[in-house]
Each structure stands twice: as C-alpha cells, then as structure tokens.
Amino acid sequence: MEKEKKSEKMDDIIQVCPECSSTNIIIDNQRGERTCGNCGLVLDEREIDQGPEWRAFTIDERNKRSRVGSPITFTIHDKGLSTMIDWHDKDHYGKTLSPKKRAQVYRMRKWQMRTRVHSSLDRNLAFAMSELDRLSSQLGIPRGVKESSAVFYRRAIERKLIRGRSIEAMIAASIYAACRLRKVPRTLDEIARHSRVNRKELGRCYRLILRELNVRIPIANPVEFIPRFGAELDLSGRSQKRAAEIIKMAREHGLTAGKDPTGLAAASIYISAILEGERRTQREIAEVAHVTEVTVRNRYKELVKELNIKIEV
DNA sequence: AAGACGAAAGTGGTTGA
DNA sequence: TCAACAACTTTCGTCTT
Numbered sequence: 001m002e003k004e005k006k007s008e009k010m011d012d013i014i015q016v017c018p019e020c021s022s023t024n025i026i027i028d029n030q031r032g033e034r035t036c037g038n039c040g041l042v043l044d045e046r047e048i049d050q051g052p053e054w055r056a057f058t059i060d061e062r063n064k065r066s067r068v069g070s071p072i073t074f075t076i077h078d079k080g081l082s083t084m085i086d087w088h089d090k091d092h093y094g095k096t097l098s099p100k101k102r103a104q105v106y107r108m109r110k111w112q113m114r115t116r117v118h119s120s121l122d123r124n125l126a127f128a129m130s131e132l133d134r135l136s137s138q139l140g141i142p143r144g145v146k147e148s149s150a151v152f153y154r155r156a157i158e159r160k161l162i163r164g165r166s167i168e169a170m171i172a173a174s175i176y177a178a179c180r181l182r183k184v185p186r187t188l189d190e191i192a193r194h195s196r197v198n199r200k201e202l203g204r205c206y207r208l209i210l211r212e213l214n215v216r217i218p219i220a221n222p223v224e225f226i227p228r229f230g231a232e233l234d235l236s237g238r239s240q241k242r243a244a245e246i247i248k249m250a251r252e253h254g255l256t257a258g259k260d261p262t263g264l265a266a267a268s269i270y271i272s273a274i275l276e277g278e279r280r281t282q283r284e285i286a287e288v289a290h291v292t293e294v295t296v297r298n299r300y301k302e303l304v305k306e307l308n309i310k311i312e313v
Numbered sequence: 314a315a316g317a318c319g320a321a322a323g324t325g326g327t328t329g330a
Numbered sequence: 331t332c333a334a335c336a337a338c339t340t341t342c343g344t345c346t347t
Contacts, residue, residue: 200325203326258336258337259337259338260337260338263337263338281315281316281317282316282317282318283315283316283317291338291339292338292339292340293316293317293318294318294319294338294339294340295337295338295339297317297318297319298319298337298338301318
C-alpha cells in the first residue's frame with residue numbers, strides 16, 4: 001500500500017527524456033543522478049537521496065531507519081538537532097495566545113535558551129565549532145575530515161581534557177589528529193601557522209588526544225605526501241607514481257624508519273623528477289615539503305646509494 | 314650566477330637509566 | 331628527571347654547470 005503510493009508519486013516526478021523522449025529514466029541513488037536509460041543523458045545530478053539514513057542489513061532495519069529531518073552533523077554545536085521556539089506569541093493559526101499560554105511559552109523559551117547555548121559546555125562547543133570552521137576552510141580540509149575533527153573534540157570534552165587548555169589548541173590538535181587518521185596529510189607546522197597556537201603546544205595537545213582517547217594512528221606514510229607535493233611542483237602523474245615506487249623500495253630496504261616522512265617524500269620526488277626528465281631544484285622541492293635542502297640532499301644521497309639508482313646528470 | 318655539495322655546530326624530541 | 335642520542339636545521343665555504 002505504502003509502496004504503491006510512493007511509486008505513483010515517483011512517476012509524477014519523472015518526465016520523459018528531452019533528448020530521445022524515452023520514459024526509461026534510471027535513478028542512481030548512490031551517485032545522486034538521474035539518467036536516461038535509452039540515450040544516457042544525465043538529467044539531474046543532485047537528486048535527493050530518499051534512501052534510509054544508515055546502512056541496513058535486514059528489511060526490518062531498513063524500514064525502521066527511514067530518513068527524517070535534516071542530516072545530523074557534528075560540526076554544529078548541538079548537532080543541528082535542537083528545537084527552536086519562535087518568539088511570536090501566536091499559535092500556528094496566527095491567533096494571539098491567551099495570557100496563561102503566553103506565560104507558559106515564555107517559561108519554555110527561557111529554559112530552552114538556558115539549556116541550549118547557555119550551558120557552559122555548549123558555549124564552549126559553539127566557540128570551538130566556529131574555530132573549526134575557520135581553520136578548516138583556511139587549510140582546505142575536506143568535509144569528512146572536518147566531521148572527524150569535531151568528533152575528536154567532542155570526545156576530548158567528554159574526557160574532560162579541555163579544562164585548563166585553550167579551545168583553539170585543542171581544536172587544532174583535533175584537526176591534526178583527524179587529518180592523520182583520514183590520511184589527508186597536513187603537517188603540524190601548516191596547522192600551527194593558521195591558528196594562534198604555537199607548534200609546541202599543538203604537539204602536546206595532539207599527543208594528549210592520542211593518549212587519552214586511546215586512538216591508534218599509523219605513522220604517516222611518505223607516499224601520502226607525494227600527490228600534494230607533486231601537484232604543487234606541477235609534476236606529471238608518471239613522476240609521482242615513480243616517486244611512490246621509490247618510497248616503497250626504500251621501505252623494503254628499511255630506510256624509512258625514524259626518518260621524517262616529508263623529507264623522504266621530498267627526496268623520492270627529487271629522484272623521480274630527474275629520472276622522468278622533469279628536474280626540479282632541491283630548493284623548490286625543499287620549499288613545498290617544508291624541509292631544508294640539506295635534508296632533501298641527505299635523504300636522496302642515501303636512497304640513491306642504498307637502492308642503486310643511477311642518475312644521469 | 315644559480316644550483317649542488319658537504320662539513321660543522323646548533324636545536325628539539327625521544328629513550329633509557 | 332636527566333643525559334645520551336639520532337634526526338634535522340642553519341650556516342657557510344667550495345665546486346659544478
């Protein structure tokens with residue numbers, strides 16, 4: 001019964017394809033596209049996902065988890081879920097409320113405000129989230145990672161780690177942790193530069209988060225830096241791929257332990273760029289990798305020697 | 314003149330007693 | 331808590347292209 005109603009409604013929405021006037025329109029909820037099954041024309045790229053909110057494994061689960069309300073997000077201090085009581089003393093027909101009702105609504109509003117933003121925790125969160133917004137947009141951090149940062153921060157609050165530390169520092173550390181976890185490498189320096197927190201404090205907060213929240217984050221893999229550095233140096237995909245291969249070889253030879261991953265990435269890029277005939281100077285590479293020429297040099301000497309790579313000048 | 318190279322001294326963080 | 335330690339940086343003079 002329900003289902004029939006729904007499909008009827010769907011038919012209303014779907015028109016004929018303007019290109020070939022076929023009615024065979026395919027809806028791809030995964031990609032959020034509507035395409036014509038006949039000629040392949042994409043009709044609409046931003047179809048609203050009408051599927052359930054979460055993954056469901058049984059039919060029962062699927063029915064229970066229908067989509068309601070706006071999607072929740074961790075980046076708004078109350079996850080976007082709190083109720084709003086509007087300030088007009090009117091009911092929803094537009095009639096003025098009786099004095100008794102009005103007093104009641106007034107009290108409700110008052111408590112609403114008190115419980116919502118005015119508790120110290122939420123004020124903290126509200127401030128933290130605006131800082132998160134600012135930082136992540138300056139650093140160009142993708143949405144998913146931003147959400148992870150928010151989750152870290154919330155957990156940090158739960159464990160009472162914030163008191164006595166600056167919100168800015170903890171937010172910055174949360175972002176760094178999220179970046180590491182989600183493999184969107186940003187260095188401590190980069191984050192420190194955009195926040196008012198110095199590197200040292202940031203590092204301390206980061207380690208605190210790791211320890212107190214029991215997060216295991218794999219050590220940064222130099223390979224993850226290659227696409228970003230490569231793009232900044234305007235290197236071809238071939239060179240980047242080759243650089244990644246060099247890193248892999250280096251790891252097999254046990255050359256990566258204890259070394260600065262950005263330095264390794266820089267050295268492998270230097271080598272691969274030469275091998276692919278796209279030579280970049282050590283200084284250029286050192287600059288985008290935020291290490292010194294000397295480090296690039298040392299690493300690359302080491303790699304060339306240990307891996308028997310021959311470089312023609 | 315710019316880039317590459319390497320030595321020497323200094324710095325900040327980790328480790329083990 | 332402190333010293334030893336490895337990795338990295340800064341600085342600078344020399345060599346190569």
